[in-house]
Amino acid sequence: MQAEKIWKVSTGSGVRVAVIDGGVDPSSKALEGRVLPGKDLSGAPGDETRDESGHGTTMAEYIAGSGKDGSIKGLAPDAKIIPFRTTIKGMKGADTTKDNLGKAIRAAADSDAKIINMSLGGAPHPAVKEAVRYATNKGKLLIASTGNDAKKGNHDNYPAAYPDVVAVAATDKAGKVADYSNYSQHTVLSGPSVDLPAWCDGKKQKYCPGGGTSTASALVSASAALIWSHHPDWTSNQVLRVMIKTAGLKGDKPSKYVGYGEVRPRMNLLEGEGDPGDPDISPLTGERTLNTKPDKSSSEAKGSDKEAAPDKVKVADSEREGGGNSGLWVAAGAGAAVLVIGGGTALAIRRARRG
Template identity: 45%
Template sequence: MKAEEMWKVSTGKGITVAVLDAGVDPTVPELRGKVQVGADLTADVTGGSKDGAETVQHGTNMAAYIAGTGAAGGIKGLAPDARILSVKVATPGMKGMFGLAGPLSKAIRHAVDEGSRIINISMVTSSVTGQEAELQAAVDYALNKGTLIFAGTGNEGAELAEYPAVVPGVVAVGALDTKGKVAKFSNYGDHVALAAAGVELVGRCESDKARFCAKDGTSGATAIASASAALIWSAHPDWTNNQVLRVMMETAGRNGPVPSKYIGFGGVRPAKVLLEGQGDPGPADVNPLLAARGQTPAPGSSAAPQNSPSPESTGASGEGGPSKEPQAAPEAAARSEEGGFPLWAVVASAVAVVALIGVVVAVSVRSRRA
């Protein structure tokens, strides 16, 4: 992804990314001083800084993929100068709470009101029965306030429309493997908008945050997409959410039909924007994703968005979450679609740092849970 070259142009400075997850641990070296602890909307309130009783590390990994500094051998994220707002919406093994749209809807509104330009939701649920309108209203609120929402598609390797990725206006993100092709576990469907690296990302192990493991999932892919948006937005602070998303869609890598039900408009390539000046931001007040799909924006969402302030079953859509094992994907030939460029571990530089200080990176330990 040419991260080191991009960092000469943009590091995500000035952009706050809300991580709606099981909490973020702000004590890991790469996140110290970077995390604002927001609301805890779970039934068992423990505070937004608690990452699943500090055993799962899912939210912490997502925050690190986005904004980790690499300090003391930790993970260096794609947008290392971005800031994180932690909003807790789930706990490990919980049933029903995330499935109810109430906490998630409140979390989205809270993230917007706290000044987040980007909201990262690396989690899925199969049902928000009876609360679809409430969730849609929260998404519309965020879009109207000039915020972007990225959400993982899930990891069953099936054609599934899971929430919140399926909600109109949400940017649904699928996962690419190390060869740049759609990952076998990545859920697909007409709602998929973009794809990003989601295989063999280095993350902190579930039970030992001092060790590192290889992680697979659309969770990580979503974080990489959010970080890509942060890099672009930091370099072009006068752009609206619609313009940032438009250039991401235009410069995405693809080798096949567009949009694809596997990788949407393609794999994110922020370097095309930052290093080559590609992508036309276009009109500030037109949502390119809704327009491309012929969807009608909610009342008020066609107006020019405001600039954000500067500064049944549930589960995570990536490693470490309480959901299902990835299943073998059908339609193998169709799923060979490429994101247009080879992808290796985006945080590979962190591995080198860790190795230099003698920390063993346990790449053989792989979390395959959703």
């Protein structure tokens, strides 16, 4: 990704990323001074800074880690992390009866985070779908992993498979889809993931070989932070549109394996490529999700200029057209939907069937 060159242009400064996971430990050397107060929606002892698995902390490090003392240096090292802890199966005292993922998404949407990273997934749930739409309409960019079960029986993974979410697949060192990465028509982008370090457990005493679509999602979120930091007046739709247009796969039709290809923030930050386009129209659905520009056909627009909503988006590049593996379970929603960090098995599993 030519990170060293990118960092001369953007380091993610001024952008806050919500990490919805099993918690983020701010005492990690890589995250010192980079984690802001968030919220615990899990019902487990402790708060959002308690991470028993190390997974959420690893994702946060890939986004904004400093690299201090041999730790992970994130792709957007000056971004800030806002953790939102959701229910993890196995958490002592955790509440597994409520839709905590949906609540976490809504809480993240109500925060000042611009990007919501969800390196987890599972079965569809109405409350989660509604929360995703709520966050989208508030101008948030939602990014989630597609899952790691391609070799075990491929399937859609949620929230990644919802239309308003950027579904991220994983690629190997050759830039091809990783053999475990779930694939579907919902795949939007992909990111590197194979053999990358991850905290082995909640004690965070050492890194072990890791990766998965979880890490790929985190790196896509970090890429968005870099671009948004450099273009602070853009909307989520414009940031994503540029990411799609500058991704590695040629052509306008996405692949079910890697989407539009590996994310390449350098193409915009170093080469100036990518047309941000309409600030209000989603590049995923073609629908209007925001209202930063006045609708000339509306009654409001027919009034005085003072009554019309100002176009606050400055389109700087409009003239250019740009070319996990964790097995931890997460319960979400009245015991009906089961999630896996990293996006593993996405079958709906009823609590009565467990054990």
